[in-house]
Amino acid sequence: MRAVLVPVCLLLVSPISTTSWTSSSELVLNPKQMCKKARRSRSKMADICNNKPGLVQHVQSGVGLAQAECQYQFRHRRWNCTSAKKSIKKVMLRDTRETGFVNAIIAAGITYQVTRACTKGEQIGCSCDKSRNKRKNKKKKTMNVPEGDWAWDGCGENIEYGIKRSKDFLDTRYKKKSDMKTLVKLHNYVAGRLAIKNYMHKECKCHGLSGSCTLKTCMRKMPSFREIGNRLKQRFDGAAKVIPGNDGKSFIPEGDTIKPPSKADLVYSEESSNFCNPNNTLGSFGTQGRVCNETSPGEDGCGILCCGRKSQSFTKVVQKNCQCEFHFCCDVKCKVCNETVRYSVCQ
Known part of the structure; x- marks a missing residue:
């Protein structure tokens, strides 16, 4: 891989101008730089930046996790998620499939790392998720399930806390949500978080002498981030192109035959470059000199x-x-x- 992905542009004003998007892209190379601009505001992000430096570190870690996963998922594509020579910033000035994937994976990365930090006790003001434990154990008693069978216990991963903090850091910067780029961006943020939330799974451990498993405790866990990346890559392949709705506050599929996207689907409003030839304006290096597979019919072929x-x-x-x-x-x-x-x- 040539370089490391930089975080996507997160500051938007309306009306949109090329200058504002360019300056925003250069500004938010990492969450710490975002904080320097946000400290004097009264936003939730300013509160995080001013009062929760530990949380900012986990947000930064989440962006790094997203960077690595984006480069893995796009390693065989014509645009391989590189940040060399400001490629990613120029790609993010548009609203293509690639833009949508990066927005989604960054929202997922922040959610993932903040949730893990909470579970490990590295975050002040959060606790593990025991709400499900109480509901399930109460249901077991109502159903007269024998003791010594199994119980929801331990410290489940508090995905709601991770989602809330991801929203505080990313979404709350957008006070006006009616322009197309903002609507698409916020939708893809949600899709990234749902790629985690919708696939939480039960993980159980046995307790008892000699592995007898007389008691089994279970808790809710997130999928691996590789699973999340794979899922979002599938959403990228099936992303829906959208156009502004008549109400000016929503979007609709471009064609009548296209199924309306769900909250978990990725969307975009501009066609991508083919990235075949160098184009500095579009952030394309072309594919000359890239290693390819002679026998593969796929993206790496x-x-x-x-x-x-x-x-x-x-x-x-x-x-x-x-x-x-x-x-x-x-x-x-x-x-x-x-x-x-x-x-x-x-x-």
């Missing part, structure tokens, strides 16, 4: 990644461990062998 251009094959010699043997006790000894690897590059 030379046919798609090279945009119909030719590819050239090369070989290189790499060293790897081979002929490994186990020696009692307890070493593994290997030889170093040379291996010739073939790869292709877009022309």
Whole structure:
């Protein structure tokens, strides 16, 4: 990967101008820089910045988590989520599928890391989620479920706290929510958070002598962030193009045959660049020089990644461990062998 993704532009004024979006993109390279501008306001984000420095650190961690996941999910695409030469900032000035994915993954990353910090006791003012425990255990007593069976217990992950703080930091900056870019952005923030909330799962542990599991305690846990990234990538592939609604406060699908997007779906209002050729204005480096897979029909295949251009094959010699043997006790000894690897590059 060439570089690390920078956080998406989060400051918006209405009416929208290219200058305002450009300055916003340059301003919010990270949450700490956002805080410098927000400290004198009376927003919820200002309260976080002024009074909760620990929370800001977890927000920063969430953005970093989102950066890494975006680059993993887009590693084979023509635009690979790079921030080199301000690519990401220029992509984020528009309202494309790529913009929608990055907005969603950042909202998810912040929600995820803040929720985990709460569960670990690293956040002041929050607690683990026991509301479900009380409801389920009360239901078990009503149903006369025998004791020694199982119970909701322990410290479930408080996803509602993570969602609230993600909203405080991202959404509350938008006082006017009627312009198209803001409506789309806020929708994709919600989709990112729902990719976590809608897929919380039950995790149980057994208690008892010799693994007898006479008592089993269960709690609610978030899915792994890789699962969240995979899910949002699927939403990206099926994202719906939308246009402003007649009321000026909503959007609708562009075509009559397109199914109205749910809250969990990603949306966009502008077509993406094909990213085949260098275009500084659009943040595209082109795909010349990218490594591709000659045999793959997918995104990483030379046919798609090279945009119909030719590819050239090369070989290189790499060293790897081979002929490994186990020696009692307890070493593994290997030889170093040379291996010739073939790869292709877009022309």
